[in-house]
Amino acid sequence: xxxxxxxxxxxxxxxxxxxxxxxxxxxxxxxxxxxxxxxxxxxxxxxxxxxxxxxxxxxxxxxxxxxxxxxxxxxxxxxxxxxxxxxxxxxxxxxxxxxxxxxxxxxxxxxxxxxxxxxxxxxxxxxxxxxxxxxxxxxxxxxxxxxxxxxxxxxxxxxxxxxxxxxxxxxxxxxxxxxxxxxxxxxxxxxxxxxxxxxxxxxxxxxxxxx
Amino acid sequence: xxxxxxxxxxxxxxxxxxxxxxxxxxxxxxxxxxxxxxxxxxxxxxxxxxxxxxxxxxxxxxxxxxxxxxxxxxxxxxxxxxxxxxxxxxxxxxxxxxxxxxxxxxxxxxxxxxxxxxxxxxxxxxxxxxxxxxxxxxxxxx
Numbered sequence: 001x002x003x004x005x006x007x008x009x010x011x012x013x014x015x016x017x018x019x020x021x022x023x024x025x026x027x028x029x030x031x032x033x034x035x036x037x038x039x040x041x042x043x044x045x046x047x048x049x050x051x052x053x054x055x056x057x058x059x060x061x062x063x064x065x066x067x068x069x070x071x072x073x074x075x076x077x078x079x080x081x082x083x084x085x086x087x088x089x090x091x092x093x094x095x096x097x098x099x100x101x102x103x104x105x106x107x108x109x110x111x112x113x114x115x116x117x118x119x120x121x122x123x124x125x126x127x128x129x130x131x132x133x134x135x136x137x138x139x140x141x142x143x144x145x146x147x148x149x150x151x152x153x154x155x156x157x158x159x160x161x162x163x164x165x166x167x168x169x170x171x172x173x174x175x176x177x178x179x180x181x182x183x184x185x186x187x188x189x190x191x192x193x194x195x196x197x198x199x200x201x202x203x204x205x206x207x208x209x210x211x
Numbered sequence: 212x213x214x215x216x217x218x219x220x221x222x223x224x225x226x227x228x229x230x231x232x233x234x235x236x237x238x239x240x241x242x243x244x245x246x247x248x249x250x251x252x253x254x255x256x257x258x259x260x261x262x263x264x265x266x267x268x269x270x271x272x273x274x275x276x277x278x279x280x281x282x283x284x285x286x287x288x289x290x291x292x293x294x295x296x297x298x299x300x301x302x303x304x305x306x307x308x309x310x311x312x313x314x315x316x317x318x319x320x321x322x323x324x325x326x327x328x329x330x331x332x333x334x335x336x337x338x339x340x341x342x343x344x345x346x347x348x349x350x351x352x353x
Contacts (some may be wrong), residue, residue: 026295153314
């Protein structure tokens with residue numbers, strides 16, 4: 001467990017001091033994303049040459065499967081629907097790299113793909129994702145959905161707050177469906193999410209910053 | 212151990228975010244004196260304020276008069292949207308400042324005196340940012 005903590009800190013510090021990246025955003029923009037929950041920790045740093053594409057590095061340490069994936073991830077905004085007070089997005093993501101099963105043989109060619117759809121207003125947020133991974137022949141598919149509401153509507157530059165519920169489904173898991181209430185705090189270019197997965201009794205902490 | 216993990220994550224997040232903002236606010240003023248001067252009266256020929264210029268572009272106080280284009284935009288639902296518009300428009304020489312009104316779904320584009328920006332270019336820049344132009348209104352001779 002102590003090694004896990006050290007790894008999280010090393011990922012946090014080493015990556016953030018060397019590469020500032022971002023998800024699909026504005027042209028020439030960088031994004032840095034860090035996700036942590038009881039199942040895995042990941043960092044994704046990416047560059048957006050256009051408002052529809054981004055490419056960058058992705059590292060995931062899967063605690064449950066005891067596997068580390070390192071690779072390149074490409075994100076594509078396939079379609080955006082801009083309404084007067086709404087926005088909806090359809091994203092496709094693909095990653096290719098290598099995975100090292102701990103205590104096993106060497107690195108193996110691995111990858112993942114993900115489709116994501118979201119719809120939001122300034123008050124409501126919904127999202128659905130499906131992700132398939134093949135990390136060193138360890139294959140899985142999982143779904144997740146989110147519903148969120150903003151308790152107040154802030155102006156540009158204010159601290160924005162979202163209350164959300166995330167439901168995940170891992171069909172092959174002994175506990176296939178999990179629920180995570182979380183709070184999303186959003187100010188300027190930074191976003192922080194803190195939550196707690198009830199079934200696993202694990203914390204969730206995600207952080208995104210754009211440059 | 213779970214609590215240790217979450218404390219470690221939060222600590223690293225806070226430490227990093229502090230260093231980012233520390234870097235952004237640093238400017239070198241060693242070679243000139245700003246005492247007894249308003250900032251808008253200073254000679255800026257001998258030094259750069261790149262980060263300051265980027266930050267001030269959304270500050271309407273720097274450009275309350277002069278030509279303005281009011282663009283009605285679809286898809287403005289969050290601060291990230293406003294950031295995207297800011298980053299794209301600030302590269303235009305004609306643009307002095309930008310103010311985004313998320314409630315109204317409007318972007319006020321303040322132009323430099325004597326400069327112009329056609330509707331076609333405004334539409335292109337908004338599309339490049341990831342959003343859709345509905346229409347424009349022009350004020351102050353824009």
